[in-house]
Amino acid sequence: MKALLTLFIFILWIGCGQKQVALHTEAFVADTHNDVLLRSLTGRDILTDLPESHSDLPKFKKGGMDLQIFSIWVSPYEYDGNQSFNRANEMISHLEDLCARVPDQWAIPFTYEDIIQNEENQILSCMIGVEGGHAIENDLGKLDSLYRRGMRYLGLTWNNSTDWATSAKDETQNEDSLAFIGLTDFGKQVVKRCNELGVMVDVSHAGEQTFWDALAVTSKPIIASHSSVDKLCPHFRNLNDEQLRGIQDNGGVVFVNFYPGYIDSTYEQKASIVKESFKAKSDSLAKLYDPDGDAFWYKENEIRQEALQEIVPDINRVVDHIDYIAKLIGVEHVGIGADWDGVGILPTGIETIAKMPHLTEKLLERGYSENDVRKILGDNFKRVFREVVK
Numbered sequence: 001m002k003a004l005l006t007l008f009i010f011i012l013w014i015g016c017g018q019k020q021v022a023l024h025t026e027a028f029v030a031d032t033h034n035d036v037l038l039r040s041l042t043g044r045d046i047l048t049d050l051p052e053s054h055s056d057l058p059k060f061k062k063g064g065m066d067l068q069i070f071s072i073w074v075s076p077y078e079y080d081g082n083q084s085f086n087r088a089n090e091m092i093s094h095l096e097d098l099c100a101r102v103p104d105q106w107a108i109p110f111t112y113e114d115i116i117q118n119e120e121n122q123i124l125s126c127m128i129g130v131e132g133g134h135a136i137e138n139d140l141g142k143l144d145s146l147y148r149r150g151m152r153y154l155g156l157t158w159n160n161s162t163d164w165a166t167s168a169k170d171e172t173q174n175e176d177s178l179a180f181i182g183l184t185d186f187g188k189q190v191v192k193r194c195n196e197l198g199v200m201v202d203v204s205h206a207g208e209q210t211f212w213d214a215l216a217v218t219s220k221p222i223i224a225s226h227s228s229v230d231k232l233c234p235h236f237r238n239l240n241d242e243q244l245r246g247i248q249d250n251g252g253v254v255f256v257n258f259y260p261g262y263i264d265s266t267y268e269q270k271a272s273i274v275k276e277s278f279k280a281k282s283d284s285l286a287k288l289y290d291p292d293g294d295a296f297w298y299k300e301n302e303i304r305q306e307a308l309q310e311i312v313p314d315i316n317r318v319v320d321h322i323d324y325i326a327k328l329i330g331v332e333h334v335g336i337g338a339d340w341d342g343v344g345i346l347p348t349g350i351e352t353i354a355k356m357p358h359l360t361e362k363l364l365e366r367g368y369s370e371n372d373v374r375k376i377l378g379d380n381f382k383r384v385f386r387e388v389v390k
Contacts, residue, residue, distance in 0.1 A: 023370055024360040028119060030067040030378035031353070032129065032153075032255040032335065033204075033226035035342030037070050037091055038294050040098065047102060052302065054340040055353040057105065060124055062354035066378060067115060067125040069153065069225070070095055071342065072146075074135050076160045077292040081134065085142050088135040092128060092149050099126055108150045112386045129202065129225060132158035133165055133190065140193050152389055153200035153225060156187070156210060164190065171207030172236040182209035183217070191217045198390035203227075204237070204257075204337070211243055220388045221251040226337035228262040228321045237262055241328060248329035253384045255337025256321045258346050263321050264313040274307045301344040308345045315349030319362045322376060331372045335380045 036055045040046045049058040060068060074087045099106040109115045109125040118125045128150040130136075136143045136154075143154070157167035164187035166178055175181070183191070191214050194201050201218055203211045204227045214222060224247065230238035239247075239254060247254055260267040275282075281303050289296035325334040338346070340353055349358055363373045 020361040020364055021357055023364070023373060024064050024357040024377070027064075027360070027374045028066050028378035028382060029064050029356060030069075030335065030381040031065065031340070032069045032223065032337040032381065033071055033131075033257070033342065034068050034338075034340040034353075035071045035073060036340060037095060038073065039298070039341055041091070041094060042294055042298070047098060052298075054338075054346060054351070057102065059352050059354040063352075063356035065124060065353065065356065066119050067109075067127060067381070069127040069129040069337075071129055071131045072135065072151070073131040073158065073342075075292065075294075076132070076134055076158065078290075081137060084132075084135045085137045085139075085145075088130060088146065089149070092146075092151075095126060095128065110150055110152075112382075112389060115382070115385070127152055129153040129155070131155040131202075131225075132160070132205070133162045133187075134158070134160065136190070138163055138186065140189065143190065143193055143199075144197065147197045147199055151199060152385070153202045153223060154190075154194055155202040155204060155225065156183075156190070156206045156214060158205050161207075162187075165210045166207040167205055167210070168207045168236040169205075171209060181207065183213035188213065188217045192219075194218075195220045195388075198388060200384065200388045208240075208243065212246070215246050215250055218250070221253070221384050222247065223252055223384060224254045224337075226255060226257040226339045226342075228257045229324045232321055232324055233261075233263050233265045235262055244325060244329050244333075248333050251384070251387070253333050253335050253380050254325055255335040255381075256318065256325070258318050258338040258350060259343040260312045260317075260345060260347060261343075263317045263347070267311065267313065270311045271308060274304060274311065277307070278304050297344075305345065309348070312345055313347050315347050315358060315362055318347055318350060318359070319366060322363070323366060326368075326372075326376070331368070331375055332380055332383070334376055336377065 036046050046056040050056050072088050072091045074084045079087045106124050106126050107118055115125050130151050133156050156165045159167055159169040161167045161170045164184040166181050191201055201222045202225045204224045228238045230240040282300050285299050322334055
């Protein structure tokens with residue numbers, strides 16, 4: 001394995017150039033959203049090199065990663081309201097077990113000092129982020145419990161709204177059926193409690209009114225853990241210019257999502273045609289697997305992968321979104337939240353996390369200084385984490 005890693009780095013050294021590889025290797029590299037735990041929970045060993053995964057232990061190493069936030073996402077379709085908290089704890093326990101298998105390579109950080117120590121010891125900081133406030137089951141005590149287990153960001157919503165916060169999807173597509181819009185009084189208590197504990201408030205997936213309500217309540221910088229730019233690719237999952245400026249004023253950071261549908265305004269229409277051509281095969285899979293389950297999602301992506309690869313944008317579109325945010329609100333407010341293993345496909349040139357050094361190469365080609373590249377790759381995350389987490 002060590003010989004293969006050395007060979008891979010040498011190839012990158014030649015392909016990307018000595019300057020780019022040296023900078024990427026020296027920089028602190030962080031990503032704020034990864035769903036690979038769900039793949040692991042299906043029985044796949046993410047401590048080995050998996051051909052189908054965007055990320056796993058060998059790919060993290062090849063990508064030069066120092067910190068990865070693992071998403072604790074509980075499907076609202078598979079787990080009802082009073083099962084969400086237990087499922088979230090099950091996922092955290094699974095991450096703990098993975099770290100226990102390779103304690104010299106992976107560890108869960110609780111503090112800023114843990115991150116620094118892990119970096120010095122070449123240990124991947126495996127941070128916990130909970131995606132969707134339904135995991136706390138309307139109970140601040142359960143929020144506290146997840147914090148004690150290592151949760152360091154809480155996404156206020158996923159696509160589903162909670163009893164106290166409306167999602168971007170619902171505010172956009174189901175506004176007329178909503179009982180309220182934004183944060184309720186309890187929702188505001190959640191934000192305040194996150195501030196008190198030292199949990200970053202994540203507004204990716206949150207509705208626009210929820211976003212502004214959270215911004216009005218918080219006393220700490222917020223993050224968007226995996227969102228891109230609405231001006232470049234209109235989508236309810238992306239942030240408009242007013243929201244971006246709001247994050248700037250708040251001192252927060254937007255971590256750019258790599259999913260083609262969020263960075264390329266032409267992708268979804270092209271992808272719908274491809275997906276329709278595979279409808280018969282998808283219908284057959286639905287007879288074998290639960291259509292709401294992870295196994296079905298993985299199998300469906302597998303059969304469409306080659307066809308979708310023909311229509312995805314390339315890595316330059318990712319850089320376009322980073323560049324837009326940097327120019328609009330400052331390079332101090334942008335980072336990486338690719339959504340590894342949480343989306344079916346990624347742009348060419350950055351198909352897996354192992355290819356992260358190519359992003360450094362592209363940023364340098366765009367004229368970013370080495371100091372600014374370091375900020376984008378991970379120093380901006382370090383700054384916001386240190387300001388929020390006690």
